Amino acid sequence: MNLNQIFRQDATRRQALASGQVVPDSSRCVQCGICSYHCPLEIDVRRHAWEGRPVHSSHCLTCGECVRRCPRGVLRFEKIGLFDGGQS
Amino acid sequence: MRNYVIIGTGPAGIAAAQAIRAQDSRANIVLVGDEPFGYYSRPGLAYYLTGEIPENGLFPYTPAEFNQLGLRLIQSQVTAIHPAEHYLENQAGKRLPYDRLLIAVGAQAAQMKISGIELEGVVTLDNLGDARQILKLGRGARSAVVVGGGITALELVEGLQSRGVKVHYFLRGDRYWSNVLDETESRIVEERLKSEGVRIHYHTELAQIQGKRGRVSAVVTQNGERLDCRLLAVAIGIRPRTALASAAGLKVERGILVDEYLQTSAADIYAAGDVAQVRDPRSGLWVLDSLWGPAREQGHHAGLNMAGVPTPYIKAVPFNVTRLAGLTTTIIGTVGRGQDADLLGIARGDSETWRQLPDAIAAQSDFEVNRLRLMVGQRHLLGAILIGDQTLSQPLYHLVSQNADITPIRDRLLDTRLKLGDLVAAFWAEWSSNHATS
Numbered sequence A: 001m002n003l004n005q006i007f008r009q010d011a012t013r014r015q016a017l018a019s020g021q022v023v024p025d026s027s028r029c030v031q032c033g034i035c036s037y038h039c040p041l042e043i044d045v046r047r048h049a050w051e052g053r054p055v056h057s058s059h060c061l062t063c064g065e066c067v068r069r070c071p072r073g074v075l076r077f078e079k080i081g082l083f084d085g086g087q088s
Numbered sequence B: 001m002r003n004y005v006i007i008g009t010g011p012a013g014i015a016a017a018q019a020i021r022a023q024d025s026r027a028n029i030v031l032v033g034d035e036p037f038g039y040y041s042r043p044g045l046a047y048y049l050t051g052e053i054p055e056n057g058l059f060p061y062t063p064a065e066f067n068q069l070g071l072r073l074i075q076s077q078v079t080a081i082h083p084a085e086h087y088l089e090n091q092a093g094k095r096l097p098y099d100r101l102l103i104a105v106g107a108q109a110a111q112m113k114i115s116g117i118e119l120e121g122v123v124t125l126d127n128l129g130d131a132r133q134i135l136k137l138g139r140g141a142r143s144a145v146v147v148g149g150g151i152t153a154l155e156l157v158e159g160l161q162s163r164g165v166k167v168h169y170f171l172r173g174d175r176y177w178s179n180v181l182d183e184t185e186s187r188i189v190e191e192r193l194k195s196e197g198v199r200i201h202y203h204t205e206l207a208q209i210q211g212k213r214g215r216v217s218a219v220v221t222q223n224g225e226r227l228d229c230r231l232l233a234v235a236i237g238i239r240p241r242t243a244l245a246s247a248a249g250l251k252v253e254r255g256i257l258v259d260e261y262l263q264t265s266a267a268d269i270y271a272a273g274d275v276a277q278v279r280d281p282r283s284g285l286w287v288l289d290s291l292w293g294p295a296r297e298q299g300h301h302a303g304l305n306m307a308g309v310p311t312p313y314i315k316a317v318p319f320n321v322t323r324l325a326g327l328t329t330t331i332i333g334t335v336g337r338g339q340d341a342d343l344l345g346i347a348r349g350d351s352e353t354w355r356q357l358p359d360a361i362a363a364q365s366d367f368e369v370n371r372l373r374l375m376v377g378q379r380h381l382l383g384a385i386l387i388g389d390q391t392l393s394q395p396l397y398h399l400v401s402q403n404a405d406i407t408p409i410r411d412r413l414l415d416t417r418l419k420l421g422d423l424v425a426a427f428w429a430e431w432s433s434n435h436a437t438s
Helices: A003-019 A034-038 A045-051 A067-068 B011-023 B043-051 B063-069 B128-139 B150-162 B183-193 B243-247 B292-306 B392-400 B408-411 B420-434
Strands: A020-024 A075-079 B003-007 B028-033 B071-076 B078-082 B086-090 B095-097 B100-103 B108-111 B143-148 B166-170 B200-203 B206-212 B213-219 B226-227 B232-233 B238-240 B269-271 B274-278 B319-322 B327-333 B361-367 B370-376 B381-387
Touching: A003 B408, A020 A045, A034 A045, A034 A067, A045 B420, B011 B028, B011 B100, B011 B292, B011 B319, B043 B243, B063 B071, B063 B086, B078 B243, B095 B150, B100 B292, B128 B150, B128 B232, B143 B150, B143 B226, B150 B166, B150 B183, B150 B232, B183 B200, B183 B327, B183 B370, B183 B381, B213 B232, B269 B292, B269 B408, B319 B392, B327 B392, B370 B408, B370 B420, B381 B392, B392 B420, B408 B420
Parallel strands: B003 B028, B003 B100, B028 B071, B100 B269, B143 B166, B143 B232, B166 B200
Antiparallel strands: A020 A075, B078 B086, B086 B095, B108 B238, B206 B213, B213 B226, B319 B327, B327 B381, B361 B370, B370 B381
16 A cells, blocks of 8 residues: 555545444345454444444444445445534 | 244345234244354355455344344254145154244255265355355365356355465356356456466366365366366356245245245245245246345345235345455346356346346446446336446436436437446436435
C-alpha cells in the first residue's frame, strides 16, 4: 500500500467517523461472518446485515473494516445528520 | 399443541422455524437433520477455505439463541416419510409424528462416474465436514486438480491456491461458465486466476483417476496426459436431495414440485430451499435455485403457511452476489443460455433462470476489471451482470424485477459510443423518483 492510498483511506475514515453509519443490503448477505469477525469492537455486524438494520450502535467507530472486508458488497456508509441521532 | 417437524437445518429450515415460532408460541418444533454441525453459513465455506474466516466465525447463532427459539434439534438421518400416517422414520427405526412437515434437505454435489472416484483424496464441497477434509488434504498436497464449473469450482480453485497448493483447473470447453458469463467475462476470471498461478487446462476431460494404497496419486486426461496430484476436487453441479420425497410418493421432477404455498403434492407436507422446484411467474416454468436468499424467503413463507397463515410465495427475479477470482460479481435476471459442458445442471449459488434468455441484445461496457452487461429486451431489461464496481447493482435489480419500461433509453443503451453506466444511473434517478421502490 503506498502513501497515497494510506492518506486516502485515513481521509475516508475521518469523514465516515464524523458523519456516517454502516448500512446493509440484506439481500446480498449470506451470513458468512467476515464482518463480525473483523469488527474491532466485536459488534455483531452480521446480525444487523441479515436483519437489514443499520449498525446504529454507539460503540461503532465506523472504522470501515466490515465495509472493506465484506466479499459481497453488503455494507456501505450512509451519511447521517450530525445532530439527528442517526435517525435519518 | 401442533407438532411441526422440519427436515434440514439450512437457511430454509431455520427461517421456517422462526416464522412458525413467531406465529405460535406454544408449538412443538423439531428440526431433524444429518448435518452434524447444525446451522452455519454454507457460502462462507469459500472464505473458510481461503483462510479469511475461522471455522467458529461461520455460525450466526449461539446455542443459547437456538434455545430461545424453543427448537428441538435431532441429529439423525430420516429414512422414510409416511404421508398418510403423518410420521417419519429415522435410521434407528424410531418414529417421529408430525402435523405439518417441511422438507428442506437441500442438495448435494453430483459425482462423476469414473473409475477411482472412491479413492481418498477425491473431494466435493457440500458442507463443513468436506471443507475440513479439503484443508486437511491440502496441507499435505503440493498440487491439486479441480474439475467442474460454476461458483463452487472457483471456490475450490481459489481456496486451494491460497493455501499454497499448485492448482490445475480442467475445463472441458474453451472457457469458464460459458452459459452464464459471456466470453469477455470468462476471460476476465481466467486471466486473474492465471495471474495467481492457477494453471487452466482447456479442452481437458478427466479419463481416469489413479491411486496408490487407496489414495489418489494421479489423474489421466482423455488426451492421455498424466498429472501427479494428491487431491482431486469435483464440482460438476448439484442434485436436489429428492430421494425421501420420491420414495414417499410425492411429485418430483428435478426437485420436489411445490405450489405457490410451497405445499407438495401430499397434504401437510411442504418443501423449500434447494430441494424445491418452484414456479417462476415470468416463464411459467418450475425451476430450481440454489441461492441463500431465496432459500430463506421460501423457508419463511413455508413456515407461515404451515402455521396457518396463507402466504403465497412469488418467486422473485433471481439475484446473487458472489466473488469470482477476487471480483465482486452480481448476477440479476437472465443473462445467458444453453448448456455448460463443465456442469451437469445447476450448481451452488446458481439459478436455472439465469440461462433461460429469450431474444435480447447485450449492451456492455468495460473499464479495467469493472464490467457491466445488460440484456436488453424489446421494452424491458431482462438481466444484468456487474463485475467489480457494484454501484448500479441495486438500481438494476429494481429496474429488472419491476419490469421498468426502458423505451426512452433503449436506443441509447445499444449505442456503443455512449457510456452504459451513466445512462443507467441517469435513467434510474428519473425512474426511481417517479416510482415508489422498496
